[in-house]
Amino acid sequence: KSKGKKQAKQATKQVAQNAVLGAxxxxxxxxxxGAVKGIPSVMKDINQAALDLGLKEASGILLKxxxxxxxxxxxxxxxxxxxxxxxxxxxxxxxxxxxxxxxxNPKVKGIVLAETEDAVADDAIICSNxxxxxxxxxAKSLKNPxxxxxMHFFNPVHKMPLVEIIRGEDTSEETIxxxxxxxxxxxxxxxxxxxxxxxxxxxxxxxxxxxxxRLVLDGxxxxxxxxxxxxxxGWPMGPAYLLDVVGMDTADHAAGVMxxxxxxxxxxxxxxxxxxxxxxxxxxxxxxxxxxDYG
Ligand code: NAD
Numbered sequence: 618k619s620k621g622k623k624q625a626k627q628a629t630k631q632v633a634q635n636a637v638l639g640a641x642x643x644x645x646x647x648x649x650x651g652a653v654k655g656i657p658s659v660m661k662d663i664n665q666a667a668l669d670l671g672l673k674e675a676s677g678i679l680l681k682x683x684x685x686x687x688x689x690x691x692x693x694x695x696x697x698x699x700x701x702x703x704x705x706x707x708x709x710x711x712x713x714x715x716x717x718x719x720x721x722n723p724k725v726k727g728i729v730l731a732e733t734e735d736a737v738a739d740d741a742i743i744c745s746n747x748x749x750x751x752x753x754x755x756a757k758s759l760k761n762p763x764x765x766x767x768m769h770f771f772n773p774v775h776k777m778p779l780v781e782i783i784r785g786e787d788t789s790e791e792t793i794x795x796x797x798x799x800x801x802x803x804x805x806x807x808x809x810x811x812x813x814x815x816x817x818x819x820x821x822x823x824x825x826x827x828x829x830x831r832l833v834l835d836g837x838x839x840x841x842x843x844x845x846x847x848x849x850x851g852w853p854m855g856p857a858y859l860l861d862v863v864g865m866d867t868a869d870h871a872a873g874v875m876x877x878x879x880x881x882x883x884x885x886x887x888x889x890x891x892x893x894x895x896x897x898x899x900x901x902x903x904x905x906x907x908x909x910d911y912g
Contacts, residue, residue: 647746709737717733717747743759780803830889
């Protein structure tokens, strides 16, 4: 009996259909990434305009691929046919893996996760793409938290190889194995991490941003810091430019979550330039003005 149980545990669930909740920057990208790798992906939002934008984003990536000769008409048609936009929960009923990518708000996510659990089969896997919210906290919205984990993609999804898979206290090994297998099928590189503020990437990135903020407060010229880190140290971009890409709203929020969660390692910075710019609505590339001005 115990041997059979062991074998059942080792079998990895095959995901035949994905569903993505939220058709924003991330949801649209995640639906595209499944679709382009041959996994039919239902994309659900609460408004039609967002669904239209999500589809436009996918077509845009495919058109660029066509211009570079990497995608032909057949591939474009097959990929778009694999994305089913919907406003209705009934359309996710057959999904084996649901990836929640709605706004970064614990209350909204809690409601969406509970609604999802009611809409899918008992053995469907449910993930959240949250950047900062604790997976153990979100798991409380579900009746069966063993089928839940974090599946954290990076922006832009079609270019960034990494996916952090976040194991909550109640996440089962079957769930982790199925999400790892699906991540690989989506052409991405999975790493499995335990639940903690910042997971892995932001745990490394945000102390770096904090170091940068302190240098600026000490009087450093941010363009000089960017130039050193990019041109002389050889990173793809410097911290000021990277903060403009991430967005000051997102960066300020994530830094707050980390300094609340691990105050001994991430002390709050008085007059942090990131917070000051966020208050002055200099959000970065998303609204055309951050450390630098765009367009
Ligand atoms: P976004 O604002 O671009 O998109 C959110 C979408 O969710 C919108 O289209 C909105 O209409 C939809 N939505 C809101 N409530 C909904 C509901 N009840 N049901 C279905 N859809 C609903 O946000 P985003 O930048 O794509 O971020 C989504 C998630 O991904 C967040 O948790 C964020 O932390 C995470 N994330 C973002 C990035 C990034 O760089 N933007 C990177 C990694 C992870």
